[in-house]
Amino acid sequence: MSSPALEISRGAFRRNIAAVQARIAPAALMLVMKDDAYGHGLHWSVPEAADGGVEWFGGYDVDTALRIRALTDRKVYAWATSTVEEAEAAITAGIHLGVGSAQYLGDVIDVAARTGIRADVHLKIDTGLHRNGFRPDEWADAVATARAAEERGVVRVVGVWSHLAEASDDEDDAAQRLFHDAVRRLTDAGGRPEVLHLTASAASWWRPELRGTLNRIGAFCYGIRSADGPELEGIELISRLTAPVAEIGDDHVVVGVGSFHGLPSTLCGARVATPDGLRRILSIGGGEMHVEPWAGAQTDQRVVVFGPGRDGEADATALAERIDTVGEEIITRLTPAVRRVIVD
Template identity: 70%
Template structure:
């Protein structure tokens, strides 16, 4: 049985990074690399991004951030609440930490003081999404704790950050007002945050007035557009999922890619690109997918499940929309049984 392949274009990745950085203007890019760089692999992506001028990397969790740190001396950020052992490893490695609760703030300060290593913190204000973060009424107390630790020399308040709900422009405008008020309070009590990051991919792309000094961008750098969102000007999906025909069975063919490889079985009915044009998926089994045949179909023919669209295939987000999820899930579901092939 053949092995499916995720073909990855380093050139497309570099082009996307250049387009995103141009779009952001004066706001710096933080390249988010969660879920192993959205299923593409961190090891090659860090070096490519650093060569392209990226100086901030976001790992989400500390284990990912440590993987990034092993590959670069640039600034690395992790914002998921973590265990004491992970926090200690992050502090020793110079990982900057996002803090959104009093308990985590106290734990990080205590660990930094125990180790005697000044640690960079980014305090999160909850601007309405309620995904962690200090509530506005608790902000002054949190800032007081962090500033006292900063005065003792154990931490540095390097940034203020938040998440946007992106439910409507009005809600995002209100969130920005909460965010800016939090920054003003911190500065009024002597804080000097250099990194202000409210926006992630979508808001940073389409709402330039919401950007701070730093913008966290993940999916867009890999060419993954938002669910129900438009095609992104200047960006393209950096990978294509390819499988080959293993058997021709009358009016169908069997392709060596299935649910065991991470292809959701609910994608039955979607179209894939074949040498005979677009053809419908008839069934997805554990180790294979049955596809409507085309004239002259033969074993070894190449079938593209998703990609940048050069052969008419859907992008990852179009497939995700069929199952009411986001494009990155289609990529991050792919198991190690799918080979990753780096190209120019």
């Protein structure tokens, strides 16, 4: 235990998943696992979530989705626009693809026709975020192309999806109306989408009227709340970052974690939990940070940089709020030099 460690609780992860599922029922959960399960590791979290009843996994990109596929036979979804080679790998592996452009839809149809493997696609309507997706004036052509391919047995239009801008309730309500109109136009053309997913973590939690039949939720399942957002009932951070005391100085204690481990140097001034209570970070260097001293400090002790709050330390989002970012960045930027330790 002489190096920094991210201690990850299986039990907290399972409890969070159950709390999210209960919150969004009867809609289903798509557990988002981008960035190696938000920095916690796919190798254990995928089978753990599958055992907890998760039927849908969201990998964002094809590479992550393929890694998830190697760990489970449940439904896996990749929504980042990908290369032809990536699309072929995904289709071969039975991964559902989010499609939001005419070029990508054409590529997916071509790959499916060439390989003889039907592609499962979810068509994306741009409801106002303008990140990607078919614009409303492109939707009719997208539906016609997808339905023609579906009639040929080349693709299956499994779902319709979008991203909310979450700029205001009024804008999200308008986005929902546009979304429902897109679904209606698909069904009028003979489509029979099995799943509709408009909301991610925040909207799924707080705007039940916007939920479709499937909700893409990542951060909350790992206990990471929204920046500047309230606490989440029944949800706890599943990990805590600890680091060893390396040296005792006259006016500081050296703790063995720093920017080389992925800890932002701008977190100076934040408080960490020591065996004698909270102490302020004085400076953050490459491999270490200096912390205000405490009585009885010893080199066999460990400091908690962030965690679920049981010891009074800040959670990852509280640290993120100090530097105007989001909680997942604090965790996902931790390098492999921080050991991941899975506990019950």
